[in-house]
Amino acid sequence: MPELVLHANGRTWALDASRSYTIGRDPQADISCIDRRVSRRHLVIRCDGGTWVIEDLGSANGTFADGRRIQRMEIGHGSIIRLGNVSTGMRLDFTGVLTGAPAAVGGDQARADVPIPAGPPRGETRPRARGATGGGTPEAAATPPVVPGPRAGEAPGAPTGAAAHRDELFRPLPHHAASDPARAAAPRTPGDAGDAPDPRRCEGPAAGPRGAAAALSIDRDPSGVHPIVLGQRLRIGRAQDNELVVEGPYVSRHHAEFRPLPGGRFEIVDLGSHNGTYVNGQPVDRRIIGPYDIVGVGHSTFRLAGDRLEEFVDTGEVFFAARNLTVTVGRGKTILDDVSLGVPEKSLVAVIGPSGSGKSTLLRALTGYRPADRGQVLYDHRDLYAQFAELRRRIGLVPQDDILHKELTVDTALKYAARLRFPGDTKAAERKARIDEVLQGLRLDVHRDKKVASLSGGQRKRVSVALELLTKPSLLFLDEPTSGLDPGLDRDVMKLLRELADDGRTVLVVTHSVAELSLCDRVLVMAPGGSVAYFGPPDEALEFFGHDSWPDVFSAFENHRDDDWGGRWRASPQYARCAAEIDSAVPPRQPGAPAAQPPARALRPKPQGWLGQLWTLMRRYVSVIASDKGFMALMLLLPAVLGGVSCLIPATFGLAPPPPGSRFRYNQESGTILLVLVVGMCFSGAANSVRELIKERVIYERERATGLSRSAYLMSKVIVLGLITAMQGVVICAIGFSVRQLPAQGLLMPTAVEVCVVVSALGFTAMMFGLVISALVRTPEKTMPLLVMFAVVQVVFTGVLFKLFDSPGIEQIGWLMPARWAVAGAGTTLDLAHTMPPWNLDQPDDVDPLWAHTVTQWGIDLGALLAIGLVCGFAVARLLRRHEPEVMRD
Numbered sequence: 001m002p003e004l005v006l007h008a009n010g011r012t013w014a015l016d017a018s019r020s021y022t023i024g025r026d027p028q029a030d031i032s033c034i035d036r037r038v039s040r041r042h043l044v045i046r047c048d049g050g051t052w053v054i055e056d057l058g059s060a061n062g063t064f065a066d067g068r069r070i071q072r073m074e075i076g077h078g079s080i081i082r083l084g085n086v087s088t089g090m091r092l093d094f095t096g097v098l099t100g101a102p103a104a105v106g107g108d109q110a111r112a113d114v115p116i117p118a119g120p121p122r123g124e125t126r127p128r129a130r131g132a133t134g135g136g137t138p139e140a141a142a143t144p145p146v147v148p149g150p151r152a153g154e155a156p157g158a159p160t161g162a163a164a165h166r167d168e169l170f171r172p173l174p175h176h177a178a179s180d181p182a183r184a185a186a187p188r189t190p191g192d193a194g195d196a197p198d199p200r201r202c203e204g205p206a207a208g209p210r211g212a213a214a215a216l217s218i219d220r221d222p223s224g225v226h227p228i229v230l231g232q233r234l235r236i237g238r239a240q241d242n243e244l245v246v247e248g249p250y251v252s253r254h255h256a257e258f259r260p261l262p263g264g265r266f267e268i269v270d271l272g273s274h275n276g277t278y279v280n281g282q283p284v285d286r287r288i289i290g291p292y293d294i295v296g297v298g299h300s301t302f303r304l305a306g307d308r309l310e311e312f313v314d315t316g317e318v319f320f321a322a323r324n325l326t327v328t329v330g331r332g333k334t335i336l337d338d339v340s341l342g343v344p345e346k347s348l349v350a351v352i353g354p355s356g357s358g359k360s361t362l363l364r365a366l367t368g369y370r371p372a373d374r375g376q377v378l379y380d381h382r383d384l385y386a387q388f389a390e391l392r393r394r395i396g397l398v399p400q401d402d403i404l405h406k407e408l409t410v411d412t413a414l415k416y417a418a419r420l421r422f423p424g425d426t427k428a429a430e431r432k433a434r435i436d437e438v439l440q441g442l443r444l445d446v447h448r449d450k451k452v453a454s455l456s457g458g459q460r461k462r463v464s465v466a467l468e469l470l471t472k473p474s475l476l477f478l479d480e481p482t483s484g485l486d487p488g489l490d491r492d493v494m495k496l497l498r499e500l501a502d503d504g505r506t507v508l509v510v511t512h513s514v515a516e517l518s519l520c521d522r523v524l525v526m527a528p529g530g531s532v533a534y535f536g537p538p539d540e541a542l543e544f545f546g547h548d549s550w551p552d553v554f555s556a557f558e559n560h561r562d563d564d565w566g567g568r569w570r571a572s573p574q575y576a577r578c579a580a581e582i583d584s585a586v587p588p589r590q591p592g593a594p595a596a597q598p599p600a601r602a603l604r605p606k607p608q609g610w611l612g613q614l615w616t617l618m619r620r621y622v623s624v625i626a627s628d629k630g631f632m633a634l635m636l637l638l639p640a641v642l643g644g645v646s647c648l649i650p651a652t653f654g655l656a657p658p659p660p661g662s663r664f665r666y667n668q669e670s671g672t673i674l675l676v677l678v679v680g681m682c683f684s685g686a687a688n689s690v691r692e693l694i695k696e697r698v699i700y701e702r703e704r705a706t707g708l709s710r711s712a713y714l715m716s717k718v719i720v721l722g723l724i725t726a727m728q729g730v731v732i733c734a735i736g737f738s739v740r741q742l743p744a745q746g747l748l749m750p751t752a753v754e755v756c757v758v759v760s761a762l763g764f765t766a767m768m769f770g771l772v773i774s775a776l777v778r779t780p781e782k783t784m785p786l787l788v789m790f791a792v793v794q795v796v797f798t799g800v801l802f803k804l805f806d807s808p809g810i811e812q813i814g815w816l817m818p819a820r821w822a823v824a825g826a827g828t829t830l831d832l833a834h835t836m837p838p839w840n841l842d843q844p845d846d847v848d849p850l851w852a853h854t855v856t857q858w859g860i861d862l863g864a865l866l867a868i869g870l871v872c873g874f875a876v877a878r879l880l881r882r883h884e885p886e887v888m889r890d
């Protein structure tokens, strides 16, 4: 059998071909190490049919050979393998064994453990080998002698078993270097795993202490271990009376519970938490947990490990990567072309590029708003798209437009935002404490009582950032936060972002401004066509492009749009360096796994949160309206004026039929007055709502991504606007009827009340039509023409101007018009069919059937009116969907 010698960090093991060896951080591994980049069970070495092979066991950070990530590889004399990182990962050297060299570990032994002083393997300087073949020649290095017995420098009799060397196999954790003064002071050599990271160098996530820690996802060491007592439940939540207290803005007081099952198994049960409990990124109500399942509660994840529960807290220092992101639109036009990047934790990354180069598209792909058609986004090694339901809460996004209601004060706006995002059982004091903390952190506390509208552009941007920071995101994305700001404010905002990154999160900012790029760790330059032209330290970028200034670079993009900028980047040595690093951080894609969207179920808000959301949204909406004095005045003025103008129409008998004995048989003006009132109400109702959705579309889009319920949002609009519109209906009718004579008797109620009910119902339906328009258009300017069109069409279809019934086609179109049913409803009460002159005086009984003076017809007319409103409600819900992040469209 061929034998093999493994050299790692100055130690040597002779491997026995009759057995296999696992390497990993797991104390139970055959060869155990403590490097954080190495997975618990990282790889296995075994002799397969006479050939030695290594096989990666699905490690998080990968196994590398010859600069490439490998899954399985034959190894032999001279093989060099890296664990956890392509260039700085733990190095394993394999060499052959001299004839007669003892194979130290037998099949019945637990571990390979024969240290032998070995010569340097190919290509690397290592301590010289001792023994006859020493001397430093390549040959000598290639055939190191195997010397059984104690390690060099080890006292005879010292333990030589696995336990003895386990902690020494690999050098101390890179991230421990800083806390080890001797090591920290020692001169460093390139490739030393303990090198301090320079995030401005394109060294990838695991290049240094911080990278190593972040690149491990669930594979990192737990931040806490909680013993599980057999047969006992373990409740998780924010409240102190839980067995396991977990802090965080997304954790409910009593969030979830681990419950024992027969056979020593456990299940996780969600206790009706506000933000959900997740298993492997998918929301669950109840699920049996296996050893490989990851349970997510807020920013913490848990894993069962025997009789313990390991907790991993996401403190914000996570590695974020994207690989091969490609977005195509229309008939296959590529607007994002194979974009890859790896962002170490605590980095500030700027995305720049000419207009239309795909910066916003990239941002939407990275945040999961519009997942890429191809490629992966990895958050701490977890697939963001597949686990968006859970991971979306770790991402903050500040869009280009402000995500706060300008009419509110900073304090009030943040209070409502906190109410919507935090669990329903969060106390007001807890929310206030977090708001205070964020405002102080961003030096905004002096502005807290000012209206958002009164703040400068830079301050407003800070408030938007404050809003996002409420929930402590690990990743913060900003879309052109400095657009429209003067250079001073531009610098302020960028400095703020630098501070935020240094504080323990990754910040990625899309910007047009290149003035403050030096504050960033990396810059991603997008080229026309959506490809990457450069990704790396900002101070190397201009040299890479061969220009002296950024305007020159942008001019080059403009003048050579068709050049293969992406190809030039991919052919560069800088790319090779970065790509290898990105690959080293990205676990291989599971075969056949699509860049999937999360299951729809994952996106539904918890039912118990719906009413709370509705209540908060309604209160916020009322606050916004109440603080907008102009809007309030208009709301009162409009019905008053419309009701008033109807009084100007001369009408001897008002809305009533001529009295018996009068020389007039009919009252033509009654129809005209009703037409004015109805059209006035139509216009008023639709005007109330026509801008309401479009004007806060950005806010809705952002809040929807954080879990806002679409139906709660829509309902808040319907209820508040519905009430306002109904009140306007009362005002219109009160003024309009004040000078008019009405028929003495209604069908069910007093005539004025009965007509007023119909007019108010019309206002409601018109308001719903307004919402449809508001959800339909892409810009607020388009609402006005549509509003006017709606009002004019209603005039035509009132049924008062010409005969609608018995007119095939027109009659059926009329059924779709709220004004048609409103006039009909009021007409039944007023008996308009016999008050107005018939269309044909020779046929006085040929009257509109919808105007029949009966209770049933009144009910039908009113019902049809409200049904149209309901249909509009469904239409709005569908249309709203179009403006939501793609992943939220359930």
Ligand SMILES: Nc1ncnc2c1ncn2[C@@H]1O[C@H](COP(=O)(O)OP(=O)(O)OP(=O)(O)O)[C@@H](O)[C@H]1O
Residues within 6 Å of the ligand: 329, 330, 335, 353, 354, 355, 356, 357, 358, 359, 360, 361, 362
């Ligand atoms: N849904 C879409 N359908 C078709 N083309 C699209 C779509 N979305 C974006 N594009 C096109 O893709 C290109 C990139 O758009 P994107 O908004 O990402 O660029 P950008 O770099 O952010 O531009 P700017 O700096 O002007 O904001 C543009 O040419 C744009 O017209």
